[in-house]
Amino acid sequence: MTGSTTLPAVEVDLATVLAGVPFPNPVFTASGCAAAGRELGQFFDVEELGAVVTKSILLAPRAGRPTPRMAETPSGMLNSIGLQGPGIDAFLDRDLPWLAGRGARAVVSIAGTRVEDYAQLAARLRGQPGLALLEVNISCPNVEDRGAVFACDPAAAAAVVAAVRRTAPPGVPVFVKLSPDVTDIVDVARACVEAGADGLSMVNTLLGMAIDTTTMRPVLAGVTGGLSGPAIRPVALRCVWQVHAALPCVPILGMGGIRTGLDALEFLLAGASAVSVGTAIFGDPNAPLRVLAELRGALAERGISRVTDIVGRAHRPPLPADPGGPEPPGATDPDTEAT
Ligand code: RRO
Numbered sequence: 001m002t003g004s005t006t007l008p009a010v011e012v013d014l015a016t017v018l019a020g021v022p023f024p025n026p027v028f029t030a031s032g033c034a035a036a037g038r039e040l041g042q043f044f045d046v047e048e049l050g051a052v053v054t055k056s057i058l059l060a061p062r063a064g065r066p067t068p069r070m071a072e073t074p075s076g077m078l079n080s081i082g083l084q085g086p087g088i089d090a091f092l093d094r095d096l097p098w099l100a101g102r103g104a105r106a107v108v109s110i111a112g113t114r115v116e117d118y119a120q121l122a123a124r125l126r127g128q129p130g131l132a133l134l135e136v137n138i139s140c141p142n143v144e145d146r147g148a149v150f151a152c153d154p155a156a157a158a159a160v161v162a163a164v165r166r167t168a169p170p171g172v173p174v175f176v177k178l179s180p181d182v183t184d185i186v187d188v189a190r191a192c193v194e195a196g197a198d199g200l201s202m203v204n205t206l207l208g209m210a211i212d213t214t215t216m217r218p219v220l221a222g223v224t225g226g227l228s229g230p231a232i233r234p235v236a237l238r239c240v241w242q243v244h245a246a247l248p249c250v251p252i253l254g255m256g257g258i259r260t261g262l263d264a265l266e267f268l269l270a271g272a273s274a275v276s277v278g279t280a281i282f283g284d285p286n287a288p289l290r291v292l293a294e295l296r297g298a299l300a301e302r303g304i305s306r307v308t309d310i311v312g313r314a315h316r317p318p319l320p321a322d323p324g325g326p327e328p329p330g331a332t333d334p335d336t337e338a339t
Contacts, residue, residue: 012299013306014292016050016274018251019173019198021132023050023105023274026307027264027292030255030278031056031109031135031177031201032081034285036095043285047103049292053201053253053276054095056111056137059120061087065142066221071210076229076257077279078208080222082142083111088124100130107253109135109177113148115163122174123167134172135253136164136197139179139204141226151179151204154191165196173198175253178239180232181207185239186246199251200243201276203236229279233257237270244271244312259287261294268307269314 014025028051034040037052046052064084071078085091099106108131110121118136125131138160139151150156161176168174176192178185180203189200205226210219218224236256244252254272258264259280267275280287295307304310 010300010305012296018273025050026274027288028276029053030276033278033281037099051105051107053107054109056109057085057088057091059117071219076227076231078225080142080220080225105132106130107133107135109137111137115159118160119163119167122164126169133175135175135201137177139177141207154188157188158191158195161192161195161197175199175201177201179204180235180239186242189243193250201253203239203256230257240272241270261291261298264291264295265298268310271312273311
Protein backbone atom coordinates (compact mmCIF):
# COMPACT_ATOMS: atom_id res chain seq x y z
CA MET A 1 0.00 0.00 0.00
CA THR A 2 1.21 3.52 -0.70
CA GLY A 3 1.13 6.22 1.98
CA SER A 4 -1.76 8.01 0.30
CA THR A 5 -4.05 4.93 0.28
CA THR A 6 -3.66 4.50 4.04
CA LEU A 7 -5.06 7.97 4.72
CA PRO A 8 -8.67 7.84 5.94
CA ALA A 9 -11.05 8.67 3.11
CA VAL A 10 -13.39 10.54 5.47
CA GLU A 11 -13.16 12.04 8.93
CA VAL A 12 -14.87 9.65 11.32
CA ASP A 13 -16.80 10.85 14.35
CA LEU A 14 -16.18 8.06 16.85
CA ALA A 15 -18.29 9.52 19.65
CA THR A 16 -20.95 7.20 21.00
CA VAL A 17 -23.64 7.27 23.67
CA LEU A 18 -24.74 4.58 26.11
CA ALA A 19 -28.01 5.23 27.94
CA GLY A 20 -27.53 8.98 27.57
CA VAL A 21 -23.88 8.98 28.69
CA PRO A 22 -21.52 10.32 26.03
CA PHE A 23 -18.18 8.64 25.32
CA PRO A 24 -15.50 10.00 22.98
CA ASN A 25 -15.11 6.63 21.29
CA PRO A 26 -16.63 3.14 21.46
CA VAL A 27 -13.61 1.10 22.58
CA PHE A 28 -13.45 0.25 26.28
CA THR A 29 -11.43 -2.26 28.26
CA ALA A 30 -13.24 -5.39 29.47
CA SER A 31 -13.76 -6.07 33.14
CA GLY A 32 -11.12 -8.30 34.67
CA CYS A 33 -8.52 -7.72 31.98
CA ALA A 34 -6.92 -4.49 33.15
CA ALA A 35 -7.61 -4.40 36.91
CA ALA A 36 -8.60 -0.76 37.57
CA GLY A 37 -6.62 0.62 34.63
CA ARG A 38 -3.49 1.64 36.50
CA GLU A 39 -1.31 -1.03 34.85
CA LEU A 40 -2.33 0.24 31.41
CA GLY A 41 -1.20 3.73 32.40
CA GLN A 42 2.43 2.74 31.74
CA PHE A 43 1.59 1.99 28.10
CA PHE A 44 -0.74 4.85 27.15
CA ASP A 45 -2.97 7.57 28.54
CA VAL A 46 -6.10 5.76 29.75
CA GLU A 47 -8.15 8.85 28.97
CA GLU A 48 -7.75 7.95 25.29
CA LEU A 49 -10.04 4.94 25.78
CA GLY A 50 -13.78 5.29 25.50
CA ALA A 51 -13.84 4.07 29.11
CA VAL A 52 -12.04 1.77 31.52
CA VAL A 53 -14.21 -1.06 32.82
CA THR A 54 -12.83 -2.12 36.19
CA LYS A 55 -12.44 -5.65 37.57
CA SER A 56 -15.60 -6.67 39.43
CA ILE A 57 -15.40 -5.42 42.98
CA LEU A 58 -16.93 -7.06 46.03
CA LEU A 59 -17.78 -5.66 49.44
CA ALA A 60 -14.81 -7.36 51.14
CA PRO A 61 -11.25 -8.13 49.94
CA ARG A 62 -11.00 -11.59 48.44
CA ALA A 63 -8.03 -13.82 47.63
CA GLY A 64 -9.75 -15.74 44.86
CA ARG A 65 -9.31 -19.37 43.91
CA PRO A 66 -6.14 -21.41 44.31
CA THR A 67 -3.55 -21.57 41.51
CA PRO A 68 -3.17 -22.49 38.72
CA ARG A 69 -6.00 -20.28 37.67
CA MET A 70 -5.14 -19.48 34.05
CA ALA A 71 -4.80 -21.92 31.17
CA GLU A 72 -4.30 -21.45 27.45
CA THR A 73 -6.36 -23.34 24.92
CA PRO A 74 -5.80 -23.33 21.13
CA SER A 75 -8.11 -20.35 20.55
CA GLY A 76 -8.81 -18.85 23.91
CA MET A 77 -7.95 -18.54 27.55
CA LEU A 78 -9.45 -20.18 30.60
CA ASN A 79 -9.52 -18.26 33.87
CA SER A 80 -10.52 -19.35 37.31
CA ILE A 81 -9.66 -16.20 39.23
CA GLY A 82 -12.62 -16.38 41.55
CA LEU A 83 -13.31 -12.69 42.10
CA GLN A 84 -9.95 -11.77 43.57
CA GLY A 85 -9.93 -8.13 44.58
CA PRO A 86 -9.22 -5.49 47.22
CA GLY A 87 -12.83 -4.88 48.26
CA ILE A 88 -14.87 -1.73 47.88
CA ASP A 89 -13.09 0.35 50.56
CA ALA A 90 -9.66 0.08 48.94
CA PHE A 91 -11.20 0.51 45.51
CA LEU A 92 -12.82 3.78 46.51
CA ASP A 93 -9.73 5.01 48.36
CA ARG A 94 -7.19 4.18 45.71
CA ASP A 95 -8.47 2.98 42.33
CA LEU A 96 -11.44 5.10 41.38
CA PRO A 97 -9.69 8.38 42.37
CA TRP A 98 -6.71 7.36 40.21
CA LEU A 99 -8.98 6.96 37.16
CA ALA A 100 -10.87 10.16 37.92
CA GLY A 101 -7.58 12.02 38.34
CA ARG A 102 -6.56 11.05 34.82
CA GLY A 103 -9.83 12.17 33.31
CA ALA A 104 -10.77 8.58 32.40
CA ARG A 105 -14.37 7.53 32.30
CA ALA A 106 -14.87 4.64 34.71
CA VAL A 107 -17.38 1.85 34.24
CA VAL A 108 -17.38 0.20 37.65
CA SER A 109 -18.20 -3.48 37.74
CA ILE A 110 -19.75 -4.82 40.94
CA ALA A 111 -20.29 -8.43 41.99
CA GLY A 112 -21.59 -10.33 44.96
CA THR A 113 -22.99 -13.58 46.18
CA ARG A 114 -26.21 -12.16 47.65
CA VAL A 115 -28.70 -9.69 46.19
CA GLU A 116 -28.02 -7.46 49.19
CA ASP A 117 -24.27 -7.31 48.33
CA TYR A 118 -25.08 -5.65 45.03
CA ALA A 119 -27.45 -3.15 46.63
CA GLN A 120 -24.80 -2.17 49.20
CA LEU A 121 -22.09 -1.85 46.56
CA ALA A 122 -24.28 0.37 44.40
CA ALA A 123 -25.01 2.56 47.43
CA ARG A 124 -21.30 2.93 48.16
CA LEU A 125 -20.77 4.35 44.66
CA ARG A 126 -23.08 7.32 45.26
CA GLY A 127 -21.29 10.63 44.84
CA GLN A 128 -18.07 9.07 43.51
CA PRO A 129 -16.25 11.13 40.83
CA GLY A 130 -15.56 9.80 37.36
CA LEU A 131 -18.26 7.13 37.47
CA ALA A 132 -19.80 6.91 34.01
CA LEU A 133 -21.75 3.65 34.25
CA LEU A 134 -22.34 0.83 36.66
CA GLU A 135 -21.79 -2.69 35.30
CA VAL A 136 -23.60 -5.25 37.42
CA ASN A 137 -21.76 -8.55 37.01
CA ILE A 138 -24.29 -11.28 37.62
CA SER A 139 -22.51 -13.79 35.38
CA CYS A 140 -19.13 -14.71 36.90
CA PRO A 141 -18.70 -18.41 36.11
CA ASN A 142 -16.16 -18.92 38.92
CA VAL A 143 -18.36 -18.95 41.98
CA GLU A 144 -18.48 -21.91 44.34
CA ASP A 145 -22.19 -22.33 43.84
CA ARG A 146 -23.52 -22.31 40.26
CA GLY A 147 -26.81 -21.25 41.84
CA ALA A 148 -25.12 -17.90 42.55
CA VAL A 149 -24.83 -17.20 38.82
CA PHE A 150 -27.86 -14.93 38.86
CA ALA A 151 -27.59 -14.42 35.08
CA CYS A 152 -28.63 -18.04 34.49
CA ASP A 153 -32.14 -17.42 35.80
CA PRO A 154 -34.35 -14.51 34.65
CA ALA A 155 -36.06 -14.11 38.05
CA ALA A 156 -32.78 -14.11 39.98
CA ALA A 157 -31.26 -11.66 37.51
CA ALA A 158 -34.25 -9.36 37.87
CA ALA A 159 -34.00 -9.46 41.68
CA VAL A 160 -30.41 -8.18 41.55
CA VAL A 161 -31.28 -5.45 39.07
CA ALA A 162 -34.25 -4.25 41.10
CA ALA A 163 -32.12 -4.08 44.26
CA VAL A 164 -29.35 -2.14 42.51
CA ARG A 165 -31.89 0.18 40.93
CA ARG A 166 -33.09 1.20 44.40
CA THR A 167 -29.64 2.21 45.65
CA ALA A 168 -27.67 3.14 42.53
CA PRO A 169 -26.23 6.64 42.24
CA PRO A 170 -28.82 8.91 40.60
CA GLY A 171 -27.97 9.68 36.99
CA VAL A 172 -25.58 6.75 36.59
CA PRO A 173 -27.02 4.16 34.19
CA VAL A 174 -27.09 0.55 35.31
CA PHE A 175 -25.76 -2.01 32.82
CA VAL A 176 -26.07 -5.73 33.53
CA LYS A 177 -23.46 -8.22 32.37
CA LEU A 178 -25.04 -11.35 30.94
CA SER A 179 -23.83 -14.91 30.56
CA PRO A 180 -23.85 -16.73 27.23
CA ASP A 181 -24.33 -20.01 29.14
CA VAL A 182 -28.13 -19.92 28.99
CA THR A 183 -30.77 -21.45 26.78
CA ASP A 184 -32.37 -18.12 25.83
CA ILE A 185 -30.35 -14.97 26.49
CA VAL A 186 -33.24 -12.79 25.32
CA ASP A 187 -35.35 -14.05 28.23
CA VAL A 188 -32.69 -12.96 30.73
CA ALA A 189 -32.09 -9.66 28.92
CA ARG A 190 -35.79 -8.85 28.96
CA ALA A 191 -36.12 -9.68 32.64
CA CYS A 192 -33.22 -7.34 33.45
CA VAL A 193 -34.66 -4.49 31.39
CA GLU A 194 -38.12 -4.94 32.92
CA ALA A 195 -36.48 -4.78 36.37
CA GLY A 196 -34.88 -1.44 35.53
CA ALA A 197 -31.60 -2.08 33.70
CA ASP A 198 -30.62 0.79 31.41
CA GLY A 199 -28.37 -1.35 29.25
CA LEU A 200 -26.63 -4.70 28.86
CA SER A 201 -23.01 -5.84 28.72
CA MET A 202 -22.68 -8.95 26.62
CA VAL A 203 -21.10 -11.39 27.22
CA ASN A 204 -19.14 -12.84 30.10
CA THR A 205 -16.93 -15.91 29.62
CA LEU A 206 -18.31 -19.37 28.83
CA LEU A 207 -17.77 -22.11 31.37
CA GLY A 208 -15.07 -24.50 30.17
CA MET A 209 -12.21 -26.68 31.34
CA ALA A 210 -8.94 -28.27 30.27
CA ILE A 211 -7.32 -31.55 31.34
CA ASP A 212 -3.56 -32.09 31.48
CA THR A 213 -2.96 -35.35 29.61
CA THR A 214 0.32 -35.94 31.45
CA THR A 215 -0.95 -35.56 34.99
CA MET A 216 -4.40 -36.74 33.86
CA ARG A 217 -5.92 -34.04 36.09
CA PRO A 218 -7.79 -30.79 35.43
CA VAL A 219 -5.35 -27.98 34.59
CA LEU A 220 -7.12 -25.40 36.72
CA ALA A 221 -7.12 -25.81 40.48
CA GLY A 222 -10.74 -24.70 40.40
CA VAL A 223 -11.39 -27.43 37.76
CA THR A 224 -13.68 -25.25 35.60
CA GLY A 225 -13.04 -21.73 34.37
CA GLY A 226 -14.29 -19.00 32.07
CA LEU A 227 -13.32 -19.29 28.41
CA SER A 228 -12.54 -16.01 26.63
CA GLY A 229 -10.72 -14.92 23.48
CA PRO A 230 -11.31 -15.53 19.77
CA ALA A 231 -13.02 -18.89 20.38
CA ILE A 232 -16.06 -17.20 21.90
CA ARG A 233 -16.44 -14.31 19.47
CA PRO A 234 -19.10 -15.91 17.24
CA VAL A 235 -21.10 -16.90 20.33
CA ALA A 236 -20.86 -13.40 21.80
CA LEU A 237 -21.78 -11.83 18.49
CA ARG A 238 -24.81 -14.09 18.19
CA CYS A 239 -25.94 -13.02 21.67
CA VAL A 240 -25.63 -9.32 20.79
CA TRP A 241 -27.50 -9.92 17.55
CA GLN A 242 -30.37 -11.78 19.23
CA VAL A 243 -30.82 -9.25 22.02
CA HIS A 244 -30.62 -6.25 19.70
CA ALA A 245 -33.20 -7.87 17.42
CA ALA A 246 -35.58 -8.41 20.34
CA LEU A 247 -34.87 -5.19 22.28
CA PRO A 248 -33.58 -2.68 19.71
CA CYS A 249 -33.83 0.34 22.03
CA VAL A 250 -31.66 -1.18 24.78
CA PRO A 251 -28.03 -0.03 24.58
CA ILE A 252 -25.45 -2.81 24.45
CA LEU A 253 -21.79 -2.85 25.41
CA GLY A 254 -20.48 -5.81 23.42
CA MET A 255 -17.50 -8.02 24.22
CA GLY A 256 -16.11 -11.47 23.59
CA GLY A 257 -12.87 -12.19 21.74
CA ILE A 258 -12.46 -8.78 20.07
CA ARG A 259 -8.89 -8.48 18.77
CA THR A 260 -9.11 -6.22 15.71
CA GLY A 261 -10.97 -3.21 14.42
CA LEU A 262 -13.01 -5.46 12.13
CA ASP A 263 -13.99 -7.63 15.12
CA ALA A 264 -15.21 -4.47 16.84
CA LEU A 265 -17.07 -3.43 13.70
CA GLU A 266 -18.91 -6.76 13.65
CA PHE A 267 -20.23 -6.14 17.17
CA LEU A 268 -21.35 -2.61 16.28
CA LEU A 269 -23.13 -3.92 13.19
CA ALA A 270 -24.84 -6.58 15.34
CA GLY A 271 -26.20 -3.88 17.65
CA ALA A 272 -23.57 -2.87 20.21
CA SER A 273 -23.07 0.86 20.75
CA ALA A 274 -19.60 0.29 22.21
CA VAL A 275 -17.26 -2.66 22.72
CA SER A 276 -14.85 -3.91 25.35
CA VAL A 277 -11.46 -5.41 24.50
CA GLY A 278 -10.40 -7.98 27.07
CA THR A 279 -8.27 -11.07 26.55
CA ALA A 280 -6.26 -9.41 23.75
CA ILE A 281 -4.81 -7.06 26.42
CA PHE A 282 -2.91 -9.93 28.05
CA GLY A 283 -0.80 -10.41 24.90
CA ASP A 284 -0.73 -6.76 23.87
CA PRO A 285 -1.55 -4.05 26.44
CA ASN A 286 -1.96 -1.56 23.58
CA ALA A 287 -4.69 -3.71 21.99
CA PRO A 288 -7.61 -1.39 22.85
CA LEU A 289 -5.98 1.62 21.20
CA ARG A 290 -4.91 -0.48 18.21
CA VAL A 291 -8.48 -1.76 17.85
CA LEU A 292 -9.70 1.85 18.01
CA ALA A 293 -7.29 2.96 15.28
CA GLU A 294 -8.23 -0.03 13.11
CA LEU A 295 -11.92 0.64 13.64
CA ARG A 296 -11.46 4.27 12.61
CA GLY A 297 -9.66 3.11 9.46
CA ALA A 298 -12.31 0.49 8.65
CA LEU A 299 -15.12 3.04 8.98
CA ALA A 300 -13.24 5.59 6.87
CA GLU A 301 -12.60 3.02 4.14
CA ARG A 302 -16.33 2.32 4.05
CA GLY A 303 -17.20 6.03 3.84
CA ILE A 304 -18.92 6.00 7.25
CA SER A 305 -18.52 9.34 8.96
CA ARG A 306 -20.27 8.56 12.27
CA VAL A 307 -19.85 5.38 14.25
CA THR A 308 -23.39 5.66 15.61
CA ASP A 309 -24.74 5.30 12.05
CA ILE A 310 -23.69 1.67 11.87
CA VAL A 311 -24.99 0.44 15.24
CA GLY A 312 -27.31 -2.46 14.37
CA ARG A 313 -26.73 -1.92 10.62
CA ALA A 314 -26.56 -5.66 9.95
CA HIS A 315 -30.23 -5.93 10.93
CA ARG A 316 -31.27 -3.57 8.14
CA PRO A 317 -31.60 -4.43 4.44
CA PRO A 318 -28.44 -4.60 2.31
CA LEU A 319 -27.13 -1.41 0.73
CA PRO A 320 -28.17 -0.90 -2.90
CA ALA A 321 -25.44 -2.17 -5.21
CA ASP A 322 -22.98 0.54 -6.25
CA PRO A 323 -22.64 0.25 -10.07
CA GLY A 324 -19.08 1.58 -9.91
CA GLY A 325 -18.13 -0.33 -6.78
CA PRO A 326 -16.44 -3.68 -6.32
CA GLU A 327 -18.48 -6.79 -7.02
CA PRO A 328 -20.00 -8.33 -3.90
CA PRO A 329 -18.51 -11.65 -2.79
CA GLY A 330 -19.88 -14.50 -4.87
CA ALA A 331 -20.91 -12.25 -7.76
CA THR A 332 -18.28 -13.63 -10.10
CA ASP A 333 -19.50 -16.54 -12.21
CA PRO A 334 -16.95 -19.27 -11.57
CA ASP A 335 -17.53 -20.66 -15.07
CA THR A 336 -16.40 -17.47 -16.76
CA GLU A 337 -13.72 -16.54 -14.25
CA ALA A 338 -10.24 -16.34 -15.81
CA THR A 339 -7.90 -19.01 -14.59
O1 RRO B 1 -12.95 -13.38 38.79
C1 RRO B 1 -13.27 -14.26 37.97
O2 RRO B 1 -12.93 -15.43 38.09
C2 RRO B 1 -14.11 -13.94 36.80
C3 RRO B 1 -15.16 -13.05 36.80
BR1 RRO B 1 -15.58 -11.97 38.28
C4 RRO B 1 -15.98 -12.91 35.66
O3 RRO B 1 -16.96 -12.16 35.59
N1 RRO B 1 -15.68 -13.67 34.58
C5 RRO B 1 -14.64 -14.52 34.58
O4 RRO B 1 -14.39 -15.20 33.58
N2 RRO B 1 -13.87 -14.64 35.68
